[in-house]
Amino acid sequence: xxEQSTIYVLDTNILLHEPFAxxxxxxHDVVIPMTVLEELDNxxxxxxxxxxxxRVAIRALEDTLVDASPEQVMAGVELKxxxxxxxxxxxxxxxxxxxxxxxxxxxxxxxxxxxxINTALYLQEKNADKRVVLVTKxxxxxxxxxxxxxxxxxxxxxxxxxxxxxxxTKGYHKFEGDFWRQVHDCQSExxxxxxxxxxxxxxxxxxxxxxxxxxxxxxxxGKIVEVQEDKVAVQDxxxxxxxxxxxxxxxxxxxxxxxxxxxxxxxxIDLVILTGPAGCGKTLLALASALELxxxxxxxxxxxxxxxxxxxxxxxxxxxxxEEEKMAPWLAAITDSLEVLHKQDESMASSMNYIMxxxxxxxxxxxxxxxxxxxxSLVILDECQNLTASQLKTIITRCGEGTKIICSGxxxxxxxxxxxxxxxxxxxxxxxxxxxxxxxxxNLNGVMRSSLASFAEENL
Numbered sequence: 158x159x160e161q162s163t164i165y166v167l168d169t170n171i172l173l174h175e176p177f178a179x180x181x182x183x184x185h186d187v188v189i190p191m192t193v194l195e196e197l198d199n200x201x202x203x204x205x206x207x208x209x210x211x212r213v214a215i216r217a218l219e220d221t222l223v224d225a226s227p228e229q230v231m232a233g234v235e236l237k238x239x240x241x242x243x244x245x246x247x248x249x250x251x252x253x254x255x256x257x258x259x260x261x262x263x264x265x266x267x268x269x270x271x272x273x274i275n276t277a278l279y280l281q282e283k284n285a286d287k288r289v290v291l292v293t294k295x296x297x298x299x300x301x302x303x304x305x306x307x308x309x310x311x312x313x314x315x316x317x318x319x320x321x322x323x324x325x326t327k328g329y330h331k332f333e334g335d336f337w338r339q340v341h342d343c344q345s346e347x348x349x350x351x352x353x354x355x356x357x358x359x360x361x362x363x364x365x366x367x368x369x370x371x372x373x374x375x376x377x378x379g380k381i382v383e384v385q386e387d388k389v390a391v392q393d394x395x396x397x398x399x400x401x402x403x404x405x406x407x408x409x410x411x412x413x414x415x416x417x418x419x420x421x422x423x424x425x426i427d428l429v430i431l432t433g434p435a436g437c438g439k440t441l442l443a444l445a446s447a448l449e450l451x452x453x454x455x456x457x458x459x460x461x462x463x464x465x466x467x468x469x470x471x472x473x474x475x476x477x478x479x480e481e482e483k484m485a486p487w488l489a490a491i492t493d494s495l496e497v498l499h500k501q502d503e504s505m506a507s508s509m510n511y512i513m514x515x516x517x518x519x520x521x522x523x524x525x526x527x528x529x530x531x532x533x534s535l536v537i538l539d540e541c542q543n544l545t546a547s548q549l550k551t552i553i554t555r556c557g558e559g560t561k562i563i564c565s566g567x568x569x570x571x572x573x574x575x576x577x578x579x580x581x582x583x584x585x586x587x588x589x590x591x592x593x594x595x596x597x598x599x600n601l602n603g604v605m606r607s608s609l610a611s612f613a614e615e616n617l
Contacts, residue, residue: 164188164284166252166277168270168293169196171313173207174545174580176214178313179221179236184245186233186287188280189218190254192272221249252276264305270298274305281307294580312580325568325584326591328430328598329369329416330361336370336377345393352393353382364389367426367597369416371396378412380419394419404449405498407441413601414438420597421446421563424456428553430587431565433601436610439565440539442601444494447535447563451516457535457561459517462491463552464539491520491539523552533559542566542583543573549582 163185171178172193179187194215201211225234233248254276257266263278264271274291281289290309291302302310332339344355358364361381370379370391378399383390399415402408404422409415413433420429421442431439447460495509502508512518523544538552541564549564556562564586568578578584590596604611 162287164280164287164289166190166273166280166289166291167193168273168291168295168298169193169200170294171292172197172214173200173210174294174313175547176210177217179218179249180247182247184247186248186250187236188250188252188276190252190273190276192254192269192276194218194251196269218249222251252280254279264301270295270301274298274302274307277302277307278305325432325600326365326368326587326598327600327602328367329371329413329600330364332370332372332377334372335374336372354379354391354393356389356391358385358387358389361389365591366594367420368591369419369599371412371416375412378415404442405445405453407445407498410438410605411603413599413603414442414605417442417599417601418446420599422449423597426595426597427556427561428590428593428596429561429563430583430590430596430598431563431601432568432583432587432598434569434604435567436604436607437601438605439567439601440491440537441494441497443537443539443563443565444491445498447537448498448512448516450535450561452512457559458533459519460535460537461519461521461531462537462539463521463523465523465541465543465548491518491537523548529555530557531555531560532557534561536560536562538562538564540566540570542568542571542578542581543576544582545576545580546582546585549586553586 163182164187165182165185166188167179169192175181179189197211197215201208201215221236222230222234230251231253233250235246236249237246254272257272257275257279259266263275266272266275273293277289277291288309289307290311291299291307292311292313293299293302294313299310299312340356340360342357346353346355361368361370364381364384366381366384368381370381371377375396377393378396379391379393381389382392396412399412399419400409402415402418402422404418407418409418414437417429417431417438420426429443431443433439447457450456451458451460492509495512496505499505499508499512534556536552536556538549541549543566544552553562564583566581566583568581568583571578571581576582587598591598
């Protein structure tokens, strides 16, 4: 079967996940069941983040179909080609699934998911020469579709850049044994306090800019500063120098934290992505570096702290107070880290209040970041594994001149119903920014919180 003969039936959650998803299927036919439009209509007025995505999807569909007649909408309206390699334009149509007659063997039509599945079954029966695919992020709906007789049921994967999370860039390359015993060709040049080595790229075939190099023997630590066609330029930092990094009194407990601090304190790096298990020090290192850069070094004017606010258990209800007071329960991890940084002070509460004012730490809701232009600030985006790629794009594009952003998250603790470790916005930006000269990614390997936390991370 040729790829030109495919019909994609989209579920509602696809358009909520990515409002312009119907444009991503190149030369294929895309069908939107009427039930999907009704669900979008019900969602668009809710007071939740997802309502905005519903409104954007509705407007995008309207812009595409605005000049089409009812007959054309049912038959399919041509979409513009997205790239030069596309062989022919795709088509978008609306299918009135409410006109379908209940058939023997079909699912009952008293459920919206069932109506969408029945639409795909009907199209599969009427278009035997074509490949009809139901696209949904709902795992149970995919199971129901297969059980009902759909030949093709798929997840939406255009924003999925890796097939397995174990292939995700860690931000460093660890060599077995002694690093220098594996180097056969090296040209070195010293400039000031740093030495730069020009190595054969075959030593690190998948080298990325700002990727760190370490070895098991703790004899070498360096950072890739340039990637050429057959050579890699590596700045020799030194293992002891990495372990000697410090920010606001915090010293690295392992080499991974050392690499993270090096990237966090580097003024040439505008985006630092910290991944790793719970208790590995992501938030503490980010906050300590923020205080060091704002208060001690004066490189930025303020610290803006934000995060997504999924409700893991019961709703905490309507919270009174200012925006920062409403965000306080969600940002307790930041205040916990502040307490750790100042627990030795004579009056911890007074120290925290002083630092909050001195560093101009502002707690902001992610809902109100859109439309802003953030200048000369350090932005800490915590728990960003719960954000989609489009949400992260919205935040990162807010950052103006002289702004550094720190994104941290644990891909094992995703609370969103529609995201997995592979489709999380955190995974997306790690892969998208791995070749960008102004970014660095560090996977903080190892739980430093406590032996209890470490055991729980490994065994639960």
